[in-house]
Structures are given as C-alpha cells and as structure tokens.
Amino acid sequence: MMGVTHALMGGLLGASSMFFTPELFLAAVAAGFLGGLFPDLDLAWKHRESLHFPVGYTVLSSVLIGAAAATGNYYVVLASYFTASAWLHSWIDILGGGLEERPWEGTTDKGVYSHSLDKWFPPLQIIRYDGAPEDFLLTVFLGASLYPLLNGYPEAQKVVVASVIIGGFYSLVRKKLLDARDFLLKFFHSLID
Known part of the structure; x- marks a missing residue:
C-alpha cells in the first residue's frame, strides 16, 4: 500500500485518543500518522x-499501550500510538x-519479513499493489473519515x-x-556508449 494510505490509517488510529486522552488528540493523531509512515523508511x-x-511491533505496542493506560504519561501515550500504527502498517502490508519491481504481476511470495519467526509472510494481494485503484479508494475513505475528526485543526486537515x-x-x-525509468536508463546508456 501507499505510504499515504498507511499514514492516514495511523492518523485515524491516533484519533481514537478522543475517547481515552482527549487532551492529547492532535498529538496522538500526529504520532499515529508518523508511525504509519515509519516502516516505509526502509525503502532505502x-x-x-x-x-x-x-x-x-505487536509486542512493543502491547507493552506501551499497557504502560500508557497505567501511567497516562504524555510520552508513553504518544509512543503507544506511534508503535501501534507501525504495527498496523507491518501487518496490513x-x-x-x-x-517484485512490478507487483501487479504477482511473481513473488515475499510480502513482509518476520524477524521473530525468520520467515516471509506471503502477499495476499487483496490490494494488488501500492497505487492500485483499490489502494487509492482506501486512501480516500481513510482521508474522508479522518478529515471531519480534525474539525478545528485546519492545518491538520490540509495534511x-x-x-x-x-x-x-x-x-x-x-x-x-x-x-519512464527504463526509458531514461536506456537514453543515458546510449549517450555513454
């Protein structure tokens, strides 16, 4: 899925703070949004x-959620939303x-690697590839769900x-x-040759 899909999913998860710690609402939305993006930094x-x-992340977010519920500490609460969103991202992928380079071809059995189990979970291709029409529809749905919850926070709505x-x-x-990449590579190779 696209990074923005994961980020909006994490932001929506952070918005659940309105029921538990409403005073941290916007910070929790931001923590969830960033936690949703975080795993994709490994693109590099x-x-x-x-x-x-x-x-x-399942273990870490469980510990942090328990600690947040027990202490109510600002930083622990935000860390719990961040890691829960990273957890959700990792499983949802x-x-x-x-x-594979062209994931719509469905030629690999590598979806997400589990270090703990030392194995790859296979891709289920319910959302066929990042940027697929169904991925964008999910992004629109998540954005439409999160946007009204951010009423009173116009900058967050712009995000x-x-x-x-x-x-x-x-x-x-x-x-x-x-x-386009292949065309540019061929073009530059022809200049060098």
Whole structure:
C-alpha cells in the first residue's frame, strides 16, 4: 500500500485518543500518522524487512499501550500510538502485493519479513499493489473519515487533503514510473556508449 494510505490509517488510529486522552488528540493523531509512515523508511534499504516488524511491533505496542493506560504519561501515550500504527502498517502490508519491481504481476511470495519467526509472510494481494485503484479508494475513505475528526485543526486537515492528492497522483502514474525509468536508463546508456 501507499505510504499515504498507511499514514492516514495511523492518523485515524491516533484519533481514537478522543475517547481515552482527549487532551492529547492532535498529538496522538500526529504520532499515529508518523508511525504509519515509519516502516516505509526502509525503502532505502531492504524494503519490508529492515523496519517492518509485525511480531516485534505487536509486542512493543502491547507493552506501551499497557504502560500508557497505567501511567497516562504524555510520552508513553504518544509512543503507544506511534508503535501501534507501525504495527498496523507491518501487518496490513501482508494484504498488498509482493516485493517484485512490478507487483501487479504477482511473481513473488515475499510480502513482509518476520524477524521473530525468520520467515516471509506471503502477499495476499487483496490490494494488488501500492497505487492500485483499490489502494487509492482506501486512501480516500481513510482521508474522508479522518478529515471531519480534525474539525478545528485546519492545518491538520490540509495534511489529510494533501495526502489524498499525493495518493491520487501516485496512483495515476504508478505503472508508468517504471517505464519512464527504463526509458531514461536506456537514453543515458546510449549517450555513454
């Protein structure tokens, strides 16, 4: 799934703070949003392996949620939303496509790596690939759900709208990006040769 899909999902998870710690609402939404993005920072290394920890985040977020409920500490509460969103991201990626360059082809059995179990969870391809039309529809749904909850926070609402717009643009160009890259590589190779 797209990073913005995960971020909006995390932001919506953070919005649940309105029932538990309403005084931390906006900070919890931000922590959830950032936690939803965090695992995809491993795009620079081994994607869905370096920062995706489905089992590890499950344990860590459980401990932090328990500590947040027991203490009410500001930082522990925000850390619990951040890690719970990273946990959700890591598990939800299993519903998407695999790690191949063109995930819509469905040629790999690598979805998300579990360090704890030392194995790859296979991609279920319910959302066929990041940027697929169904991924964008999920982004729109999440954005439409989160936006009204942020009434009174216009800057946060702008982040939600920008996330949906970015998701829409990415969905439009997703399959064309690899073709453009291949064209540019051939072009530069022809200049060198």
